[in-house]
Amino acid sequence: xxxxxxxxxxxxxxxxxxxxxxxxxxxxxxxxxxxxxxxxxxxxxxxxxxxxxxxxxxxxxxxxxxxxxxxxxxxxxxxxxxxxxxxxxxxxxxxxxxxxxxxxxxxxxxxxxxxxxxxxxxxxxxxxxxxxxxxxxxxxxxxxxxxxxxxxxxxxxxxxxxxxxxxxxxxxxxxxxxxxxxxxxxxxxxxxxxxxxxxxxxxxxxxxxxxxxxxxxxxxxxxxxxxxxxxxxxxxxxxxxxxxxxxxxxxxxxxxxxxxxxxxxxxxxxxxxxxxxxxxxxxxxx
Numbered sequence: 480x481x482x483x484x485x486x487x488x489x490x491x492x493x494x495x496x497x498x499x500x501x502x503x504x505x506x507x508x509x510x511x512x513x514x515x516x517x518x519x520x521x522x523x524x525x526x527x528x529x530x531x532x533x534x535x536x537x538x539x540x541x542x543x544x545x546x547x548x549x550x551x552x553x554x555x556x557x558x559x560x561x562x563x564x565x566x567x568x569x570x571x572x573x574x575x576x577x578x579x580x581x582x583x584x585x586x587x588x589x590x591x592x593x594x595x596x597x598x599x600x601x602x603x604x605x606x607x608x609x610x611x612x613x614x615x616x617x618x619x620x621x622x623x624x625x626x627x628x629x630x631x632x633x634x635x636x637x638x639x640x641x642x643x644x645x646x647x648x649x650x651x652x653x654x655x656x657x658x659x660x661x662x663x664x665x666x667x668x669x670x671x672x673x674x675x676x677x678x679x680x681x682x683x684x685x686x687x688x689x690x691x692x693x694x695x696x697x698x699x700x701x702x703x704x705x706x707x708x709x710x711x712x713x714x715x716x717x718x719x720x721x722x723x724x725x726x727x728x729x730x731x732x733x734x735x736x737x738x739x740x741x742x743x744x745x746x747x748x749x750x751x752x753x754x755x756x757x758x759x760x761x762x763x764x765x
Contacts (some may be wrong), residue, residue, distance in 0.1 A: 490712070490730045492516055496526070511599075541609035588641065589704055592617040595624070627691060636694055641727040643698055643718055644670040645677045646690050660761045665689045668697065670714050675721055675729020 488514060498515050520527045538737035593602050595615035606613055621638070628635040632648035646666040653659035664687050667680035682697070701714035722730040 486631075488534055489513055489516055492530055495530045495533055496523075518659060587638070587722055588719050590621075590715065590719065591624075591639075592620040596620060617703060618696075618699045621702055622695045625695045625698055627694075632664075634691070636670075636698060637727060638698060638702065638718065641718070641723045642671065642675075642729065643714060644668065646684070646694055647677075647680065650685070660685050663687075664690075668694055670698070671717060671721070671729065672702065672715055673721070675732040729753065 493512055493516050496516070496519050498512070498519065524537055593613065597605070599731050602613060602616060605611075605616065611613075624639050626637045626640070627646070630645075632650070634646040636644035636646065646668060648664060649667050650659065650664045653665045659665065665683060665685045666687075667689070668682040668684060669677040669680045672678040682693070682695050698714065700745050702718065704713045704715055706713045706716045722729050724733050726733070
């Protein structure tokens with residue numbers, strides 16, 4: 480039996496063995512699953528062989544045929560072939576199972592929770608001391624990675640220094656319709672879609688501090704949710720699969736914005752510094 484299992488076979492093996500695989504998206508989850516599989520293989524060698532036969536049919540059948548040739552499974556004594564030892568091979572290097580799994584699943588951006596800040600032992604100690612579960616550590620760890628970048632009167636919402644949404648200032652609209660609360664500023668909350676642009680606003684928040692706290696809660700929760708309807712991917716799946724540039728802006732958005740900027744510069748020269756249509760940044764003056 481092999482000392483370890485190749486990375487692409489970890490999930491199929493766990494499912495066949497009845498281990499709780501679930502959706503493994505974080506590094507901590509991958510590490511826990513690989514340890515469970517390793518422990519199962521060491522404790523159940525016979526079942527491991529059967530499972531390997533199922534998930535690796537070609538190798539499994541070859542092994543069974545080889546055993547049959549050598550007289551195993553019948554009353555015939557082993558043939559002299561069994562005395563021949565295969566060439567000795569050097570032991571394989573320690574596999575980076577987590578890295579291999581992440582590469583195999585084509586995840587562009589990793590979502591790390593508590594494992595970003597503590598080891599497995601430290602996490603288990605915290606769980607025991609506070610009478611909580613590992614999942615209880617996930618939201619606080621995610622919120623710690625959410626920051627805000629001022630963009631005019633608005634705020635870009637960043638996770639791991641990458642844009643995932645926006646707080647769009649609508650204070651002026653509130654002032655115009657008389658619904659402003661005191662001197663508080665108000666914001667519409669939106670999250671990025673598959674193209675990297677901000678989707679439709681789905682919540683209005685009054686007060687800058689409150690708006691930021693609510694935005695953190697919403698983003699953290701959504702980064703843990705799996706997609707339920709393929710037509711409406713979750714923020715988790717969008718973030719993991721979207722491509723960002725070095726500034727943390729969705730690459731497609733940055734490239735298209737650059738095209739617009741160049742066109743605006745061209746218009747500016749031909750129209751004397753003023754353009755007819757508002758820019759995406761909501762400013763008409765160049």
